Amino acid sequence: MLGNIYGARRLARGRRRRARRGRGQGRSERGGAGPRAAMAQQRVLPQSKETLLQSYNKRLKDDVKSIMDNFTEIIKTAKIEDETQVSRATQGEQDNYEMHVRAANIVRAGESLMKLVSDLKQFLILNDFPSVNEAINQRNQQLRSLQEECDKKLIALRDEISIDLYELEEEYYSSSYSLCDSNDLPLCEAYWRQDFATLSPESLSMPLTAATAEQSVATSQSSTPSHPHVNGHGAGPTEHS
Amino acid sequence: MAGYGVANERLRVLEELEREIGASLQSAGTVILELSKEKAGERLLERQAAQFSAAIQKVESELSAQIRYLTQVATGQPHEGSSYSARKACQMALNRVDYARLKLGELARACEQMLEP
Numbered sequence: 481m482l483g484n485i486y487g488a489r490r491l492a493r494g495r496r497r498r499a500r501r502g503r504g505q506g507r508s509e510r511g512g513a514g515p516r517a518a519m520a521q522q523r524v525l526p527q528s529k530e531t532l533l534q535s536y537n538k539r540l541k542d543d544v545k546s547i548m549d550n551f552t553e554i555i556k557t558a559k560i561e562d563e564t565q566v567s568r569a570t571q572g573e574q575d576n577y578e579m580h581v582r583a584a585n586i587v588r589a590g591e592s593l594m595k596l597v598s599d600l601k602q603f604l605i606l607n608d609f610p611s612v613n614e615a616i617n618q619r620n621q622q623l624r625s626l627q628e629e630c631d632k633k634l635i636a637l638r639d640e641i642s643i644d645l646y647e648l649e650e651e652y653y654s655s656s657y658s659l660c661d662s663n664d665l666p667l668c669e670a671y672w673r674q675d676f677a678t679l680s681p682e683s684l685s686m687p688l689t690a691a692t693a694e695q696s697v698a699t700s701q702s703s704t705p706s707h708p709h710v711n712g713h714g715a716g717p718t719e720h721s
Numbered sequence: 722m723a724g725y726g727v728a729n730e731r732l733r734v735l736e737e738l739e740r741e742i743g744a745s746l747q748s749a750g751t752v753i754l755e756l757s758k759e760k761a762g763e764r765l766l767e768r769q770a771a772q773f774s775a776a777i778q779k780v781e782s783e784l785s786a787q788i789r790y791l792t793q794v795a796t797g798q799p800h801e802g803s804s805y806s807a808r809k810a811c812q813m814a815l816n817r818v819d820y821a822r823l824k825l826g827e828l829a830r831a832c833e834q835m836l837e838p
Contacts, residue, residue, distance in 0.1 A: 529795050536788050544781045551749055551773070558756045583753070590746045593780065594739060600787055601735050607795040608731065616802045623807035630814035634821055 532603070539596050546589040550582040557582075731787065738783050745776035 557575050564571045604611075652658055751769045755761045 529797055530792070533788055533792050533795065537785070540781065540784050540788070544777060547745075547749075547777060551752075554753060555756070558753075579753075586746065586749060590742055593742050593784075596784070597735050597739050597742070600784070600791070601732060603791060603795070604731055604735070604787070606800075607791065609794055609796070609800055611731065612800050613802060616804050619804040620807040623804065623811040627807075627811045627814040630811075630818050634817060637821065 529607070536596060536600065536603075539592065543589040543593045543596065547586050547593075550585045550589070554579050554582050554586075731790075734783065735787065738780055741776050741780050745773050745780065748773035748776060 557578055561571075566574075748769045752766060752773065755766050755769065
């Protein structure tokens with residue numbers, strides 16, 4: 481779509497330029513150049529990929545041909561001929577040099593093939609969309625399953641703790657350590673008051689501290705006037721003997 | 722990375738091809754070395770030459786197949802997929818677990834303090 485927009489803009493600019501230059505050109509030429517410009521603009525990106533892949537093919541063919549030809553020529557050169565145009569020593573030296581050069585060509589072609597494989601790996605990683613999509617989907621699935629497992633365990637933990645908390649509250653409010661007074665708040669109000677005040681573990685564990693220090697119950701009550709009962713039901717002191 | 726089977730399969734094939742290129746050059750060197758001897762072993766020569774030829778053929782056919790596949794799937798656009806959202810959600814879940822562990826630790830310490838004589 482972007483290519484169409486750019487192509488249309490170029491077309492418009494080209495027409496304006498030609499109109500400014502003069503009206504010598506024929507309409508057919510102008511009309512033919514515009515869509516061609518748009519097509520060329522559209523084809524830029526895919527053509528570079530196509531050109532790259534064609535270059536990979538060419539490199540492959542050239543390197544394999546080089547290896548095979550040089551190897552074949554080395555084998556042919558290894559054949560000892562009785563009749564030579566120059567002396568045997570000279571022929572031997574020439575054959576030696578030729579074999580060295582051909583062997584070096586084989587090694588160069590092999591290294592060029594290794595480079596080609598490396599380029600193909602890079603191209604594959606960046607442009608193999610089916611594999612990339614599958615890798616992303618698998619990763620998402622793994623992460624989602626881990627997240628669900630964590631949340632499931634947290635919910636199970638929450639359920640267990642709420643059961644224990646209920647039992648603890650039952651025990652606490654039926655014991656002599658809890659005192660009920662006119663400042664008792666319902667559960668929701670106590671919760672929201674704690675939200676406005678500083679919410680810290682110390683404030684939650686305050687009832688436990690008050691329970692152990694029986695002598696300082698009065699002072700702790702005076703120091704924490706908004707000491708709420710988290711649970712709605714509190715046992716009065718008259719119920720305990 | 723072991724989970725990404727298909728994604729890595731082609732990369733594994735390309736790595737295998739690299740080894741194959743090395744093996745073909747090794748075979749070619751063995752043939753030339755054997756030819757340089759006074760008495761060259763024919764069977765070794767033929768075997769190594771056959772290995773060299775087979776390796777080069779395999780390299781050419783596999784690389785051509787990879788290039789053909791890339792010609793079909795490659796586009797001019799970059800891939801814009803991401804697993805960031807799932808990773809973020811998982812990270813938040815792990816943070817929740819850590820926070821719960823921290824709070825339970827504090828609660829346990831408070832209970833232990835209460836139970837101390």
